[in-house]
Structures are given as C-alpha cells and as structure tokens.
Amino acid sequence: MKWISTLALVALTACTGKPSFDDASLSDRELNLEEFFDGPFTAYGQFQDILGTVRRQFVVTIDGDWDGDRLRLVEDFVYEDGSTEQRIWTLTKTGPTVADQTWEGTAPGVIGVATGREQGDRFNWQYEIDLPIPSAEGETETLRVTFDDWMWQQTDDRLLNIAYVKRFGFDIGEVVISFEKE
Template sequence: MRVLALSAIAFLAACTGKPSLNDPALSDRELNLEEFFDGTLVAQGQFQDIFGTVRRRFDVTIKGDWNGKRLRLVEDFVYEDGSTEQRIWTLVKTGPETVSQTWRGTAPGVIGEATGIEDGDRFNWRYTIDLPVPAADGTADTVRVTFDDWMWQLSDDRLLNRAYMRRFGVDVGDVTISFEKLK
C-alpha cells in the first residue's frame, strides 16, 4: 500500500506544470547572460523535496568573467551546516546572435555538456550532474540528478532561478535561488 501511495505521489509530481519557452514573456527585458554574470554576484537559495519540505539552504558568491568568447563562473557555496562547495562553470555561445541565443557549458561533476537557450528575459539551462550530498555520518556521497534550470531577469541587478531536479526520470525536488549583481 505504501509503494502504491508513493507511486501515486511521484506520478502527480511528474504531472506538475513547468516553464516553457513557449510561455508568453512577462517583460520586455533582454537577458544578456554574459553581461549579467560578468563581475561579482551574491545569491541565496534552498532545496525543497517534492513534498515541499526545505531540506537545505545556502549562500553563494559567484565571480564571473566574460572574455568575449567564454563565460567563466566560480561559484562558492556555504551551506547552513557550515559545509562548503565550489563549482566552476565554463560556458560558450554556440549559435549565431539571434533572438534565442544558445549556450553550452561544462563543470566538474557534470556528465557531458550542459545546454541552454537564452530567450528574452529568461534562460533555460539543462544538465546532468553527480551532486555531492552529505551523509548523516559527515561523509559525502554523490547522487546523479538532472537539472532543468529556469532563470528570469527581474531587473538590471536581480535574477530569479528555479531548478527542477529529477533522478531516474522522477521529480525529486527543486532549488530556488535569488541572484543579486553587486555594483
């Protein structure tokens, strides 16, 4: 009976709506990823499981560098339990300058390449990663998850990110992050 209930919950979670590039734009802003992430940003975020329980919170400082060809992002995470993590992304544009700009990127732990589409005020970024997850005994395991990141530019210095996470094709939760570009 418990397996049936969990299966029903997983099915319902998989049916929830998610953003699409076909959704109407809510602003006339044009996100320029390389411009927005060039410099120093701070962000706060949290991970919630599919039941809505907040499981982890974090602060992150991002140092971005656009050299005209590649965007390098050094992300330094500090979690509520005091643990830290660093992820370094390297992103490059992959398509011609059009309304919808395509990107690809790599980072340690990412399986293959991440791919993204920048369109109007939003950016969709998809990738699979072996994510470090702390164990109860203080060690860390890795869990392979797929991210479907959606970012919306709210103002010249603010960006909202909601990332949907899946494991074995099943929704496991989402991450919400608020970015602020420092002047």
C-alpha cells in the same frame, strides 16, 4: 497502503507543469547572459523535496568573467550546516545571433556538456551532474541527478532561478535561487 499513496503523489508531481519558451513573457526585459553574469554577485537558495520540505539552504558568492569568448563562473557555496563547495563553470556561446542564443558549458561533476538557450527575459539550462551530498554519518556521497534550470531576469541586478531536479527520470525536488549583482 502508504506506498500506494507515495507512488500516487510521485506520479502526480511528475505531471505538474514546467516553464516553456512558449509561455507568455511577463517582462519586456532582454536577458543578456554574458552581461548579467560578468562581475561579482551573491545568490541565496534552497533545495526542497517534492513534498515541499526544505532540505538544504545555501549562499553562493560568484565571480563571473566574460572575456568575449567564454563566460567563467566561480561559485563558492556555503551551506546552512557550514559545509562548503566550489564549482567552476565555463560557458561558451554556440549560437551568437539574436535569433539563436544558445550556450554550452562544462564544470567538474557535470556529465558531458550542459546546454542552454536564451530567449527574451529567460534562460533555460539543462545538464546531468554528480552532486556531493553529505550523509548522516558525516561522509560525502555523490548523487547523479539532472537539472532543468529556468532563469528570469527580474530587474537589472536580480535574476530568479527555479531548477527542477530529477533522478532516474522522476522529479525529486526543486532548487530556488535569487541572484543579486553587487
């Protein structure tokens, strides 16, 4: 009986709404990804599973560099348990017009190429990645998941990110991050 309840909960969460570019904008801001992420900033985040239990918290110091052709983000994670991780993203704008603000990016662990789109105050970023996950035995395993990140510029120096995380096509949780420019 317990597994039926769990299966019903998983099916129900798979039907929950997600953001869309068709949603009304709540801001008159225009996110400019390369401008916002050029320079140093700090991000505070957490991962919570589909039941709402917070499983991990982290702080990320990020150094962004836009050179006119590519955006490079060096992300240094520190988790609540003291473990660390570094991820280096390289993004390029593939649609340079106002009507076509698209991006592609790569980083170690990312499967293939990440793709993204800017519109108004928001940015959607999608990719598949092999994430390092600490095990109960103290070793590190990898978990292949897909991310559907939605970012909204809230102020000149703050951006909110909600990432919907799936494994084998099923929702497993969300990552909520607040980016703050220094």
